[in-house]
Amino acid sequence: MSTKTAENFRLTVLNPGGRDPQQRFHRVPAPGEGGHAPINFHAFAACTFGAFHCNTRSAIAEDTPVVLLLRSDFRASERAFADLKKEGRAVVVSLKETGLHQIAYQLRDPGKLSRFIKIVGAADGCIATTPEAAEIYQRIRANGNPATVAFIPTPYPIEDQRWNFSVRMPQQSGIFVGTREWNVPSRNHLAALVIARQLCKATSEPVSVANLDGYRGRRLLSELEFPNGKLRVIEKWKSYPDYLRVMAHHKIVMQLDHSHVPGQVAGDTLLCRIPCVGGDGAIERITFPKSCGEGRSMNDIASIAADLLKYPDRREAAVSESQARAFEEVSFQAVRARLAKFFAPMQATRTP
Numbered sequence: 001m002s003t004k005t006a007e008n009f010r011l012t013v014l015n016p017g018g019r020d021p022q023q024r025f026h027r028v029p030a031p032g033e034g035g036h037a038p039i040n041f042h043a044f045a046a047c048t049f050g051a052f053h054c055n056t057r058s059a060i061a062e063d064t065p066v067v068l069l070l071r072s073d074f075r076a077s078e079r080a081f082a083d084l085k086k087e088g089r090a091v092v093v094s095l096k097e098t099g100l101h102q103i104a105y106q107l108r109d110p111g112k113l114s115r116f117i118k119i120v121g122a123a124d125g126c127i128a129t130t131p132e133a134a135e136i137y138q139r140i141r142a143n144g145n146p147a148t149v150a151f152i153p154t155p156y157p158i159e160d161q162r163w164n165f166s167v168r169m170p171q172q173s174g175i176f177v178g179t180r181e182w183n184v185p186s187r188n189h190l191a192a193l194v195i196a197r198q199l200c201k202a203t204s205e206p207v208s209v210a211n212l213d214g215y216r217g218r219r220l221l222s223e224l225e226f227p228n229g230k231l232r233v234i235e236k237w238k239s240y241p242d243y244l245r246v247m248a249h250h251k252i253v254m255q256l257d258h259s260h261v262p263g264q265v266a267g268d269t270l271l272c273r274i275p276c277v278g279g280d281g282a283i284e285r286i287t288f289p290k291s292c293g294e295g296r297s298m299n300d301i302a303s304i305a306a307d308l309l310k311y312p313d314r315r316e317a318a319v320s321e322s323q324a325r326a327f328e329e330v331s332f333q334a335v336r337a338r339l340a341k342f343f344a345p346m347q348a349t350r351t352p
Contacts, residue, residue: 011045043156044154270330
């Protein structure tokens with residue numbers, strides 16, 4: 001794959017029936033500029049200077065390969081798939097929500113499962129934003145070419161200095177808890193808060209956590225009895241750049257999420273240039289292998305977090321290593337090249 005081929009590659013992401021406005025990425029937007037931030041599936045469009053659409057006719061008009069997102073009951077995705085193939089488009093599919101608990105929840109209905117199997121089997125290929133989702137696609141396409149399924153992590157614009165939210169170490173303090181959902185067992189939110197409280201008592205470092213559950217969430221947090229003045233509860237909605245600015249003022253982000261999600265929390269820490277501790281998302285495993293939650297106990301994670309809070313040189317080393325790994329595997333440049341290479345055989349055999 002030549003550098004020129006990757007540079008010329010454009011991709012359209014189609015989320016049929018979704019609510020996001022159409023967005024063309026003629027360049028990577030600055031923080032706060034334009035519509036949706038260039039993260040998650042929007043990042044696949046942004047890193048290729050492509051487009052994100054919710055309307056199938058608009059996606060067809062782009063005249064590019066398409067990543068079709070499978071969402072809701074998959075009926076709109078099924079109709080969009082048929083329309084795209086009539087126009088001779090190379091169509092690769094992906095579930096919009098790809099945590100293991102999310103996949104199980106979506107496919108518990110027989111009708112949805114039937115449509116999912118049909119679409120995945122008929123598509124030109126599948127892109128998975130987690131290794132686990134890739135294995136599911138591969139097994140459903142058991143008689144297909146293995147090269148038509150790929151795990152490609154969602155990219156982050158770490159090479160773009162406008163997206164560098166780092167602050168100087170003297171301005172950093174405390175722990176940012178990366179999870180916020182009490183009612184999803186695999187998130188392990190309560191356990192993360194209990195460890196954060198223990199670290200807070202041992203180190204006097206403050207703890208920040210987002211609360212999306214109003215009065216009930218405040219009651220739950222109050223029962224944990226954090227040391228007075230050491231718990232900061234974030235309840236006001238923030239734009240993505242403002243959220244990153246808050247995160248960047250912490251020494252570490254810690255979580256115990258075992259959902260095998262794509263890993264946005266880790267992606268956010270890459271933009272903030274701070275360590276991510278715990279969690280088994282795809283990006284955690286790629287960029288923070290020494291501190292992620294894969295194969296580690298809660299005691300292991302608490303010990304790693306304590307060391308990073310105490311020793312600035314270890315935090316600095318963790319950030320440096322994660323940035324190097326991220327540049328090689330999850331930067332816009334790296335993922336654009338992987339997408340171009342993945343779609344190349346499909347483009348060569350495209351129906352006129």
